[in-house]
Amino acid sequence: MPTFPGNANAYRLAFFTLVIYISALTVGSRLFFYLAYVLAAVLVSAFIWSQVSRRGLAVRRVVQPSTAQVGQVIHESIEIRNLSWLRKLWIEVRDRSTLPGHQVGAVVTLPGNKAKRWNVRTRCLRRGLYRLGPTLIQTGDPFGLFQTNRLFDTKGELIVYPATAPLGSFGLPASDLPGGTRTQRRAYHSTPNAAGIREYQPGDPTNRIHWPISARTQKLMVKEFELDPTADLWLILDLQEDVHVSANEPTIYETIGTTGSRSELRSTSHGAPIRSVTLTETVTVPLDPTTEEYSVAVTASLASYFLEQGKSVGLIAWGQHKVTLPADRGGRQLVKMLRALAVLRAEGTVGLAELLTAESRHFSRQDTIVVVTPSLDESWVAALQVQLYKGITSVAVLVEPGTFGGEGNPMLLVSALSAIKVPSYLVKRNDSIDSALGQEYGQFASRNLR
16 A cells, blocks of 8 residues: 555645646636646556556565674675566665664665665674564655555564673682582583483484493493583672663773684784684774673673683573573583573662572582672672682672762772672773783682683
């Protein structure tokens, strides 16, 4: 159906035609009758043309890659095909995607049974889950009297993971040594800890087959393994809405690299070259001046860093919904954590102290907790101290709210943490995350992982 608000020219011409026709009836002029008939014919033919022009179209969109990370470039191919023999004089393509900065609009002319294709290159600057599409096609008649729209509901989703700054080192308490209690959890990879024998299932690696037992039982049997007896490391991200603040001044652009199991991007902070299998350039992306974005970036960077060290890492964050990822190793765990962090927002209603108490069932003796928070409320320090009594070591990363327009002195909280032997790190606005996480506060020694 035509879109009436865009057909003002047709309304004017119809009104002018009506006036001429009434004048012809009044005056009896044959010329006025001819003129009214011609204008009416133009209106009818333009309307029919506009309706025919919106038919026989097909839209195809392909995005590569299907997931991205802040700083990475995505490529989308858009194809408009004319399936009819009638030439489309003009077609305006409008995009209704939610990805910031993604512009695929164009005006094209399509001969009969032909197609036009073009590529759009967009750098992802904000983490989140975005919709690509639908596509709105606007066309009309050669006189510009009628405009018609057609919406192609070809929608896709793109998830943009948060950026991760490559860390040179990060201090953990000296008591966090390899070893610990047996995890009693089955591993998906081979470890030195054989746990038992089970019957072979399709997809099991052949190097796990226990041939002597298979020969004795006359059926294939494979070995199962447990995770190495090592302590887990838990990242606790505080996303309570009341403790996060945002600066009013324009953001300062900070170079943050991206890392991941897919080896999409590698960089160092503040302008160092990026090493990548698919891209070689210096990427500068904006980090919004909010404690939320800095906290997420710090958590993602720590997750990448510890998983590269081969540690078993879990994530707990209560934002608009609760996220609890059990501790695990490897690139697949990193993807899970980045996917969760991509959509989390600081909309939680539960304070950090309550979170630590509620999720304490996940912590075992000799585990390590790394808390990332902008909260300067000392009540959560008491909740953290309860975990220390259980033999759990802790580290705190404080995103200083005062540098984002908030209030409070973080050194008072640093002193409280130091009193219970918890090392702390301060991240200020416009800080290099790598540098900030390399400077420890507190009088107690820690061991730097390099």
